[in-house]
Amino acid sequence: MSAYGNYLNLIALSLFSYEVTGTAFGIGAVMALRLLAGVVAGPAAGTVTARLGRRTVMIGADTAQATAMTVLALCGSRTPLWLLGLVVVVLGAGNTFFTVALRSAVPVMVGQEARARANGQLVTARSLATVLGFASAAPVISYGGYGTAFAVNAASFVVSGVALLVLRPRTEEASPSEPAEAAPGPPWWRAWAGVPALLLGLIALRGTDALASSSHNVALPVVAELAEPVDPALYMSRFWAAWAVGTVLAHQVLKRTGTERGAAWGERAFALGTCAMSCSFVLTFTGLPALALVPAAAAAGFADGWTEIVYTSRLQAAGDRERGRLFGLSATAEQFGFALGTVVAAAALESLSPLTVVALFHGVAVCGALVLLLASRVSGGVDRKTTDIRYTSDEPTYTALTEGEGTHGTRTGDGRLPGS
Incomplete structure (x- = not known):
């Protein structure tokens, strides 16, 4: 709602x-x-x-x-x-x-x-x-x-x-090892000192993804006016409806492939999903006819939903008190990337075509995804593990947990959330 x-x-x-x-x-x-x-x-x-x-x-x-x-x-x-x-x-x-x-x-x-x-x-x-x-x-x-x-x-x-x-x-998570009344960890300006480089890279790519996404949001109304000047709103409605169907399908596919373990899909799946999403969005701006535009937009939505679920689940693998700091850093990266991209993309559209602008912006996201993919391979498969972040003093420490190992108590529900 x-x-x-x-x-x-x-x-x-x-x-x-x-x-x-x-x-x-x-x-x-x-x-x-x-x-x-x-x-x-x-x-x-x-x-x-x-x-x-x-x-x-x-x-x-x-x-x-x-x-x-x-x-x-x-x-x-x-x-x-x-x-x-x-x-x-x-x-x-x-x-x-x-x-x-x-x-x-x-x-x-x-x-x-x-x-x-x-x-x-x-x-x-x-x-x-x-x-x-x-x-x-x-x-x-x-x-x-x-x-x-x-x-x-x-x-x-x-x-x-x-x-x-x-x-x-x-x-709120409350356990003997992490009581609810315990003092919070170090201040936010020191909380990122011990975050693993690969996790920071994941968040940085999320910000780059937001920057790339700003380009198609800015360029889509322009393309709609050019493609269907009589009814540009119909073009945009068709585009976003197909995109929404794709995101729903992503949830269904991930649910049926058993991704409840969350971080097993980690950095590599997010990087590959970002590549697929960027390529799909660029494809939708190549002047496709309506019959081809719908599946292309649905593919972009599928990759968009995939990356959102995988990324959020990956950060949620952190310890209870540290998730807020990670998502705070993520929110900053996403908002800054989208804001910067909106300004730059709008200026670029004054002299470049929508396809060129979208391709350039999403090309940056693809390059970032390839760098993260290479880093995850070099790191020896960190994405097959979850990361539990615990505070022992003023600085956070990180311990790797094998996939499927529980760290935050028993399951508290059947997975259904009230909509918000």
């Missing part, structure tokens, strides 16, 4: 920003401010979740975002520029805090063995929410205006927060 509200709001807030600022530059500045807030919030998110608890952080993030959107819905066309800026900062930071808390809580909610399946369910729900949010934006705004769209988004955050309050999912 909250993902649906976010994607509906992505279009509504962009159009509303143009109405408030009156310039295309204003739209870009508002989007950049939102992304910058997410980048800044990333490193602090792990520390905050460790001190306050993941469920508390998620409820707080939902409450803050629901309040911000309610204020925007009430103010409507009278919204001053400073208030719009404050709202997008709350949205950017709130989304990062919620995402870091949720991703790091998944293994506690469902157990380490079921985390890949749970991640697949989350990816599936988000993909469907993406399509529904984009598809319903136009009729919602046309019927009720921006105020209605913002109110719907606020309501979606309320639904998420109420679900957390009522269902009370278990989000």
Whole structure:
């Protein structure tokens, strides 16, 4: 529900920003401010979740975002520029805090063995929410205006927060070796000193992947206008619907190949999936007819869903208190990569064709994936093991655990997660 509200709001807030600022530059500045807030919030998110608890952080993030959107819905066309800026900062930071808390809580909610399946369910729900949010934006705004769209988004955050309050999912790991009341690890600015180079490379590739993804997001409206000038929205709807089907299929395939063990798919699977995703997205910009575009976009969605599930499951293999810091660093890399890519891709489209821009950006991602693939082979198959990160003093230490070895207690559920 909250993902649906976010994607509906992505279009509504962009159009509303143009109405408030009156310039295309204003739209870009508002989007950049939102992304910058997410980048800044990333490193602090792990520390905050460790001190306050993941469920508390998620409820707080939902409450803050629901309040911000309610204020925007009430103010409507009278919204001053400073208030719009404050709202997008709350949205950017709130989304990062919620995402870091949720991703790091998944293994506690469902157990380490079921985390890949749970991640697949989350990816599936988000993909469907993406399509529904984009598809319903136009009729919602046309019927009720921006105020209605913002109110719907606020309501979606309320639904998420109420679900957390009522269902009370278990989000904190407590064991004799890691009591819940133990002091958090070292500060976030020192927490990355002992992270293995291969894991840092994985996160860096995720940021590069986000940079590459920004190019097709920026270029797709341009291609839609060129391919179907009469109805470009139909072109984009067809593209994203096929992409969503692909992500759903990725979850189904991974579930049936027994990936509940999570990190067995590790760095190599993520690198190969990134290569496949980049090549598929480039293919969709080569001017394919509609009958060929749909399977190409579905292939891109399949690889997108694959990499999302594999990557998230890999980071979730870390120790309970350290997952938040890893996902905080990941959020920073992803937000920064997407923000930088959006600006550079938009500038590049002024002089280069959409295919050239998308190929260049995704070419960078492919090169990064090949480097990670080579590093994982040189390291002697680190991706066949999970990494448990434990704090013994002020610095983290890392111990390798063989595949399938339990480290965080018994399985706590059947793998099903309430949608958020």
